[in-house]
Amino acid sequence: MAERGKPERRRRLSRPVVLAAAVALVDREGLAALTMRRLAADLGVEPMALYRYTDGKEGLLDGLVEAFFAEVNERLRTSVERARTDPPSAAEPAWRTELRRVARAVACVVHAHPEVLPVVAVRPLSVPVARRPEPWLQLTEHVFAVLARAGFDDRTALTIYRTFVSWSLGCLLVDKRQLVDNPEEPDPVLRLGLHRLPAADYPRLRALVPRFAEYDDERELTDGLDSLLSRMPEAPLDAFYDRGAS
Amino acid sequence: MAERGKPERRRRLSRPVVLAAAVALVDREGLAALTMRRLAADLGVEPMALYRYTDGKEGLLDGLVEAFFAEVNERLRTSVERARTDPPSAAEPAWRTELRRVARAVACVVHAHPEVLPVVAVRPLSVPVARRPEPWLQLTEHVFAVLARAGFDDRTALTIYRTFVSWSLGCLLVDKRQLVDNPEEPDPVLRLGLHRLPAADYPRLRALVPRFAEYDDERELTDGLDSLLSRMPEAPLDAFYDRGAS
DNA sequence: ACCTGAACACCGTTCAAGT
């Protein structure tokens, strides 16, 4: 009955068009709504037409990841906080500044497409590295290049990379967990549905969960990152640059 | 044709039996194989019989999370490395020892049921706290209780909790990402399918990815945890105990 | 080359009925 969206967008199909429509659909109605048939309808096309661009449903999910990291990369290219313009401060080596910039770009895109996060977090578990979408490969190569330029040996670079991804991914997942039961309700306990929690069994849960909202997610992410990365060994080249700058 | 499993397990249905069968099915054949109809067949029952115990497919996924954390809690109860038997060392307060024990128990269960990890990582994003499975609530309450007993105020306890979950979850996800393309192949580059990566575009990726296997995942998890938690403020009661012990 | 349209196997879930 209610005509949804604009089903008759007759511009010719292409992979970017299909992926953009998929992301838009997921943004609007959630992951569960992403269906070959539904997406085709949104594009004003028969379901089978999509198979020329997406390699089936699984491929479509990989497409979401592709679109996600393409947006991250785009944001890194055009970001106003350019890495290069920041002069390397004495307190912090350049590679750490850049890693933080990457983490922030990812966080931004998650914020723009929160419904896509589950796919981004979990899809890599079933896709071998060589088959990951190109924008993911590019971003990862970029991070490794930054670490190599800073003078880290392979083994240390890998440790830093793993730490970086683990922390960023974990933070983003935890941030988005704060689901509300009844958004209208002003009282936080009722809004979060906590009145259903037996207070006798879970006293601290009841007391602490409402305070989750007080947190500055982005600050937690960057602070924790600094804490983890400051534990990393010195990079010889950074030490060199620091000497040169002083 | 090939008769699968033991379809005629005629012992009466119950929620634990259904969930155990679900976990077993996912362990054997992956998440995609978990279907109301398939699970019913495994239990030798009509699909609709499951609805008395699981509240539909979504509820079944929550059931996986429930079974997961029930196993974690069970492991914590019976673990040989009991928290109480470790005398509080001068170097480390008791709450950190206990958090590490929890992280290790979770890691163990992930290792036992790797296919369940995606659900554990992502389901909380769509389930409000009050509706989370009981074992999850119990474990979370336990962690908060440990932190309160150590003397942390609410706000600090929450920070520590968030840090703890973010890091553990991120590590577990990163650990399980190392997908192989062709398990038989001895050469790591071929086994990981990296020969398909254009070496000109991704030189560092090609060089570094094979070295992922060298890592001791559990050590990375506990080391990073120590690094993050040692940044946390002092707990007044722990300071008290430390004075008392010396 | 690009898309349609019918068909198939499988899915979650409803409802009314059995015992």
Next chain:
DNA sequence: ACCTGAACACCGTTCAAGT
């Protein structure tokens, strides 16, 4: 109370056909 069985709407995907 517990399970069955038929039915329905919707899904991903095949295949052959259109243009």
